[in-house]
Amino acid sequence: MPRQVQAAAGNDKIIPVWSNQLGGLTFKLVGDSSVRFAKFSPLHSAKPDTKALDLQELDMRHEVERLEWASRYVRVPQVLGFDEFDDGQLLVTAALPGVSLVTEFGREHPEEAARVLGAGLRELHAKLPVQQCPFEWSLASRTAQLPHEVRERFLAEARDEDLVVCHGDPCAPNTLFNESFQLVGHVDLGTMGVGDRWADLSVAALSTIWNFGYGYEHCVYEGYGIDPDEQKIDFYRRLWDAT
DSSP states (O other): OOHHHHHHHTTSEEEEEEEOTTSOEEEEEEOSSOEEEEEEEOGGGOOTTOOHHHHHHHOTHHHHHHHHHHTTTSOOOOEEEEEEETTEEEEEEEOOSSEETTSHHHHHSHHHHHHHHHHHHHHHHHHSOTTTOOOBOOHHHHHTTSOHHHHHHHHHHOOOOOEEEEOSOOOGGGEEEOTTSOEEEEOOOTTOEEEEHHHHHHHHHHHHHHHHOSSOHHHHHHHHTOOOOHHHHHHHHHHHHHO
């Protein structure tokens, strides 16, 4: 466990929550009267060949900026502290009420959870103003680090972008809800930015397969209130895999 997390916790109970393939760690800090989350990123020990988008995910300054901007319009975790160290970064946020869609309760009600995922994205896209958003999640920005031939194929194939402020990592674990199946808020906004709404929708629906099994993708689109655009769904899933 990173020493910085132990220091931030003080006397609070530390519960491991999540680890990602890049070495990032998330812990829940439970005190007598408060619950916080501590995220540690080993940014400064990243390998030289780490992809640009992975480096963006590791650098939690991006998430701090996005959380502070998005908090004006939608419910996201409040930033309580951010520090950089020789071996990484530490971000501490206040916990939102509610639970992740992929808790046991969500998995017991996959249709309802998938619809909340879609409805939550609809609300996010409706409330975050495109014109005021200083962050990008566009096709051009996401393909910038790809090999030239791969990038050109994506750009040549692309249709006009239906622009919204995208979550950027719209997988089911990043939407919180309550036991009445009402949206509570969104977490993990480190890649949030202006892009095509299908960049979010295609991956959100795909994540229901990873978390609930097959048969619930349509519930995401129903919750959002949109008919599936199969061409864009395929395109943005391939882009997700490529980047």
